[in-house]
Amino acid sequence: MKVDVLSLFPEMFSGVFNQSILKKAQEKEIVQFEVTDFRNYTTNKHNKVDDYPYGGGAGMVLTPQPIFDAVDDCIAKAKGTTPRVILMCPQGERFTQQKAEELAKEEHLIFICGHYEGYDERIREHVVTDELSIGDYILTGGELASMVIIDSVTRLLPNALGKAESHQQDSYSTGFLEHPHYTRPASFRGLDVPDVLLSGNHANIEAWRKKESLRRTFQRRPDLLDENKLTDQEKKWLREIKEES
Structure with missing residues (x-):
């Protein structure tokens, strides 16, 4: 370019x-x-x-x-x-x-x-x-x-x-804000990394990231959410997030 x-x-x-x-x-x-x-x-x-x-x-x-x-x-x-x-x-x-x-x-x-x-x-x-x-x-x-x-x-x-995938999960690239990130150490001043990220179960990790991305968007930029365009799973997560809130 x-x-x-x-x-x-x-x-x-x-x-x-x-x-x-x-x-x-x-x-x-x-x-x-x-x-x-x-x-x-x-x-x-x-x-x-x-x-x-x-x-x-x-x-x-x-x-x-x-x-x-x-x-x-x-x-x-x-x-x-x-x-x-x-x-x-x-x-x-x-x-x-x-x-x-x-x-x-x-x-x-x-x-x-x-x-x-x-x-x-x-x-x-x-x-x-x-x-x-x-x-x-x-x-x-x-x-x-x-x-x-x-x-x-x-x-x-x-x-x-x-x-190449570094930008693909950026905030706004997916339509949602990006999920939280953690790195070593797993425990710092009594603050622990979520267990799912240490589990090695990639399917569960991916699901956690998607739900947390949805949660962060709901909490910080609800204007970005168009519930008509959410998948059935995302709608289910959003209901859970609203109940937890």
Whole structure:
């Protein structure tokens, strides 16, 4: 996968892209990151990328020309790919694990990170394929939000993680929150690991994990539960969980 990022602050990405899984994914040639300062594309004699909004109002608006030209250049360099062009914006679609899985199937992603009051609307209408938000709050720019999404997507790429199944039971990947985890020692300060996990009975362990995943979802994110889509066994477990609560 090729990931282009258009930002006025490209130095923000150096630490994130050169650590941990993102660094290893690049070393394995699973993904290629390129961060570009779109100010380099402006034809404005003062090197500006923003201007006052027509009709008045507070703040400055990013002008279309530098971003149009920067996106065109990214596409030309990628030689024939059809990218998803993602605008980081608080008005955008809420980013989810399902969206991450969708984007992980693409060959080329371009992220546009804005600042100031907003974007010229022609950028949304004629350049962008997706508008994404990581939550209902405002950041000073799109850089941090794009880092979150890039990390989430990269870890889903084949061979990016040590084991292919590492992400398959993640919270939200199954529709439920992930089950609890335990490791050595089996007893710590009088706190014991559940006996079923020490039993060696893989069928019982799997059933315990599924039920505990359902329990955690019910307790913390009941909005994720659609009882009409639960299996008969999951419905039975949910009844037991409600009775235990």
